[in-house]
Amino acid sequence: MSVSLSPSSASPSFGGLLSETSRQRITVLGATGSVGKSTLDILSRNPECFEVVALVAHSNVEELAAQARRVRAQVAVIARADLHDALKTALAGSGIEAAAGEAAVLEAVERPCDMVVGAIVGAAGLKPTYAALRAGRSLALANKECLVCAGDLFMAQVHATGATLLPVDSEHSAVFQVFERDNADQIEKVVLTASGGPFRQASLEAMASVTPEQALKHPNWDMGSRITIDSATMMNKGFEVIEAFHLFPLTADQLDILVHPQSVIHGMVQYRDGSLLAQLGSPDMRTPIAHCLAWPRRIEVPVERLDLARIASLSFEAPDPVRFPALPLARVAMESGPVATASLNAADEVAVAAFLERRIGFLDIPAAVAAVVERMSAGSSGSVSSIDDVLAVDAQARAFCREWIAGR
Numbered sequence: 401m402s403v404s405l406s407p408s409s410a411s412p413s414f415g416g417l418l419s420e421t422s423r424q425r426i427t428v429l430g431a432t433g434s435v436g437k438s439t440l441d442i443l444s445r446n447p448e449c450f451e452v453v454a455l456v457a458h459s460n461v462e463e464l465a466a467q468a469r470r471v472r473a474q475v476a477v478i479a480r481a482d483l484h485d486a487l488k489t490a491l492a493g494s495g496i497e498a499a500a501g502e503a504a505v506l507e508a509v510e511r512p513c514d515m516v517v518g519a520i521v522g523a524a525g526l527k528p529t530y531a532a533l534r535a536g537r538s539l540a541l542a543n544k545e546c547l548v549c550a551g552d553l554f555m556a557q558v559h560a561t562g563a564t565l566l567p568v569d570s571e572h573s574a575v576f577q578v579f580e581r582d583n584a585d586q587i588e589k590v591v592l593t594a595s596g597g598p599f600r601q602a603s604l605e606a607m608a609s610v611t612p613e614q615a616l617k618h619p620n621w622d623m624g625s626r627i628t629i630d631s632a633t634m635m636n637k638g639f640e641v642i643e644a645f646h647l648f649p650l651t652a653d654q655l656d657i658l659v660h661p662q663s664v665i666h667g668m669v670q671y672r673d674g675s676l677l678a679q680l681g682s683p684d685m686r687t688p689i690a691h692c693l694a695w696p697r698r699i700e701v702p703v704e705r706l707d708l709a710r711i712a713s714l715s716f717e718a719p720d721p722v723r724f725p726a727l728p729l730a731r732v733a734m735e736s737g738p739v740a741t742a743s744l745n746a747a748d749e750v751a752v753a754a755f756l757e758r759r760i761g762f763l764d765i766p767a768a769v770a771a772v773v774e775r776m777s778a779g780s781s782g783s784v785s786s787i788d789d790v791l792a793v794d795a796q797a798r799a800f801c802r803e804w805i806a807g808r
């Protein structure tokens with residue numbers, strides 16, 4: 401079963417998720433990040449429902465070891481091979497296995513489990529997340545870059561193995577929750593809401609001189625630095641359109657973005673009879689994460705309940721493609737194909753890192769990405785047929801972006 405939302409979408413093996421007899425076995429990729437920590441919060445509050453197979457991180461040994469002890473994971477894996485000894489020391493006496501290096505990450509996702517949570521940031525998540533699908537695992541996907549870079553390959557793998565793919569991203573979780581599987585052909589459009597980020601009302605002139613500290617102040621969500629900067633440029637919303645295009649059976653022009661500064665409504669589906677169904681919730685990722693972990697059931701999550709009388713009003717605006725050029729850029733890349741979208745992500749990763757290191761300005765981020773996507777698209781046949789092909793595109797686009805930055 402996949403997220404492609406066919407009428408018979410319930411997986412028999414997954415239907416008993418929270419059965420009294422067996423706990424669901426969960427592996428978390430990117431356990432020490434923002435989504436990873438929210439996931440661990442749910443897992444550790446529900447030990448009767450879940451047991452943890454593997455936790456994977458990149459370099460945060462102390463947090464990884466503490467998490468592994470807290471949820472009594474089978475194995476903790478640190479992607480940086482040079483940190484193996486540090487992890488062994490941190491786990492000494494716990495009985496928890498300590499592993500390190502890229503091969504160990506891939507080995508961890510192949511260990512028997514019921515669901516892998518894909519919460520590594522960026523293209524670094526491509527191989528391990530894809531390996532989880534190849535092993536036939538159910539996947540709760542936060543790492544949207546997988547679908548931006550390699551959506552066709554990921555969805556083909558989902559269909560080939562019959563794996564379950566559930567969206568963690570709040571807007572896609574919202575859409576999934578109000579998407580009537582039996583009426584997929586009655587949908588007019590899907591609306592992804594956008595906070596507009598910290599510069600929603602800023603002029604281009606003002607945005608030219610904003611600092612990383614200002615850009616890292618998201619109005620509603622507490623997230624990792626890369627996605628927070630992507631929210632500020634609205635590249636995040638561009639990525640989310642591409643993500644939705646792969647997840648749901650929709651055409652590009654059925655995907656709308658609506659700026660909604662309160663981030664209370666996360667996504668909506670409009671049907672041909674005029675009904676507009678929406679999912680609302682406090683801006684706390686534990687709700688969409690729990691939705692995946694418990695699906696098709698629901699579990700208790702201690703997030704703040706919405707007090708709509710106190711909120712009193714919700715507001716909406718059309719997105720501005722002039723001040724936020726990442727929006728049209730992502731759409732053009734999506735129409736162009738996988739070389740363009742993998743380049744879009746790669747260049748954005750490099751440009752965001754350069755902005756955070758104060759080597760380029762905020763508006764240079766979309767400018768660099770546009771230049772790289774155009775250069776990559778000009779010199780390519782446009783097709784990719786494996787994750788290695790995607791990673792080759794990614795490497796080339798990164799090199800072009802570094803060149804663009806150096807030439808400024």
Ligand SMILES: NC(=O)C1=CN([C@@H]2O[C@H](COP(=O)(O)OP(=O)(O)OC[C@H]3O[C@@H](n4cnc5c(N)ncnc54)[C@H](OP(=O)(O)O)[C@@H]3O)[C@@H](O)[C@H]2O)C=CC1
Nearest residue numbers: 430432433434435458459460479520521524542543623624
């Ligand atoms: N944060 C949010 O609310 C949301 C996030 N997402 C998506 O979820 C993903 C994670 O975001 P977020 O949690 O904010 O990111 P963070 O930066 O907070 O965390 C990233 C995680 O990935 C790990 N990691 C990085 N590189 C590697 C690698 N090479 N191998 C293994 N692990 C690695 C990090 O480990 P370490 O700590 O050791 O460096 C960390 O655990 C992103 O794709 C983002 O777009 C989607 C919707 C909402």
Ligand SMILES: CC(=O)[C@@H](O)[C@H](O)COP(=O)(O)O
Nearest residue numbers: 569570594595596597631636
């Ligand atoms: C929590 C989540 O899903 C993020 O992707 C969030 O949507 C980012 O906020 P923006 O709406 O500002 O991009």
Ligand SMILES: [Mn+2]
Nearest residue numbers: 569570571640
């Ligand atoms: Mn989102």
